[in-house]
Amino acid sequence: MSKRDYYEVLGVDKSAGEREIKKAYKKLAMKYHPDRTQGDKGLEDKFKEIQEAYEILSDSQKRAAYDQYGHAGVDPNRGGAGFGGGADFGDIFGDVFGDIFGGGGRGGRQSRARQGSDLRYNLELSLEEAVRGKSVDIRVPTLVECDVCDGSGAKKGSSPKTCPTCHGNGQVQMRQGFFAVQQTCPTCSGKGKIIEDPCNSCHGHGRKEKTKTLNVKIPAGVDTGDRIRLSGEGEAGENGAPAGDLYVQVHVREHDIFQRDGNNLYCEVPLGFTTAALGGELEVPTLDGKVKLKISPETQTGRMFRLRGKGVKSVRSGAIGDLMCKVVVETPVNLSSRQKELLQELEESMGKASSKHSPKAQGFFDGVKKFFDDLTN
CATH class of the missing domain: 2.60.260.20 (Urease metallochaperone UreE, N-terminal domain)
Incomplete structure (x- = not known):
């Protein structure tokens, strides 16, 4: 199935500026984020399509390639189709795909350490706690930055070295004729650096497992489904990259009365x-x-x-x-003989005027009578 136009996916004109594209992406991402669509496969695919469109249009080089060549200009799996007969494929791989793959004729880009993962903590509250708010301590198992090597992964006094195979790019390029294939550097596993003398505490990972105790202030009035975001309290990033966030998901227990x-x-x-x-x-x-x-x-x-x-x-x-x-x-129960007599006397005192005292009952039975009369006529 052919891909939709990226500008159409984000709902912007081809002349849209960077700010307008970013605004459109944020609006759509909020609407179709997997946390909101609850496992709907079709909406998850739409979210991926939106992410892909923004990745291309938010990058000036990729956008220029897309504007000139269409999807073929930014999709290496299309084998260069659509470039035209006079194009030189070696130049195209260097100029158009260099930024995507991190290699090519313009030197590529350095591999970036990944930001830490976001975490979720499910917090159960009583109705009273949710209505009034409270401060609660939670224990969260996570990955934190190694305090011995400050997240570098290298033993104190040493530092990671630039990978000699990829020269810090994190990827190596193999050429077959006029085609270029990029793959993750086998020496540094895509990190661009190698650790010759790893930290004894984290064994070169730069992060360690730890259970953190955090104090969370629950605002008054929260309800089931509300999320409280604790910025930077997720997993630590790799090699000093920013940590992810922690999302406290609120669930309010059923109440006996309300x-x-x-x-x-x-x-x-x-x-x-x-x-x-x-x-x-x-x-x-x-x-x-x-x-x-x-x-x-x-x-x-x-x-x-x-x-x-x-x-x-x-x-x-x-x-x-x-x-x-x-x-x-409530209808009275466990009545004494005298109480039953009094109720009987009440019933008798109403006599034929009972319809006056029970208007709903009289209306109901009048309707039943009419229903059966209509059936027999």
Whole structure:
């Protein structure tokens, strides 16, 4: 399948400047990053396509090659197709592909030490902790810079030497006719340097395994799915390169009473039969303690009462949600003989006017009667 135009992938014009290209890439990368797409293969492929387009268009030499030759100018697997009959392949490999492969006629580039990997830590919180915020210590196993050699990998008093095979490029070039093939330097494994006298502590790696204890401040109002980024607390980079970041992934446990939806809290409150009919006051729980809720007479089960400002304060906007209390009317159980007699007397006192006291029931049965009448007609 043919590749899409790189400018089309990023949604920019061919005249777009470096700043506009970078802005478009950041917007798309945020949207299609694997952390957000949750394993969707199609969206992962789209993210790779976006990365590839940005890698070419953000580099002036690669972009010039792409503008002149199209995908053939930046894809070595296409065998130089599309350059035109008069092109000299030796020059093309030196000028166009030199920066990509790190070799070629213009001297290439030095291999770069890799930045440390990002890490993720899953942190479980109770609803109360998430709503109020807290400070928590976490233990993270990671790779840290060797404190003996300061990350160089070489024994103290010595230093890494430039690789004599690749002369620091990290890659070597093999030519077959007018084709050039680049491969990782077998002597230094692509690092561009060799360590003749390795550090006794890290054995030449420049990094050591260590479990770090970090104090993380959890802001009030976080919810499941929120991430807290600790810059530079991931794995140490190779040979002194910057460390990665640590992402603390928040998961809030289910609560026995409350359910959370955004900044609002929801709970079900049992309501006595008599209080529902006559009205009264009811004590309901909140995260700050109990409050009185006024129940109006003739309250039906399922009615929702709103307690403003008793929800969660947003971690982003600072807005405070509400507590929504759904009342569930309870039928009396374990009644004595006298209590049953009183209920029977209540039923009899309503007589034929029971529909007046149970409007929903009367409406339901009227609908049932009409349904069967329609079936027989």
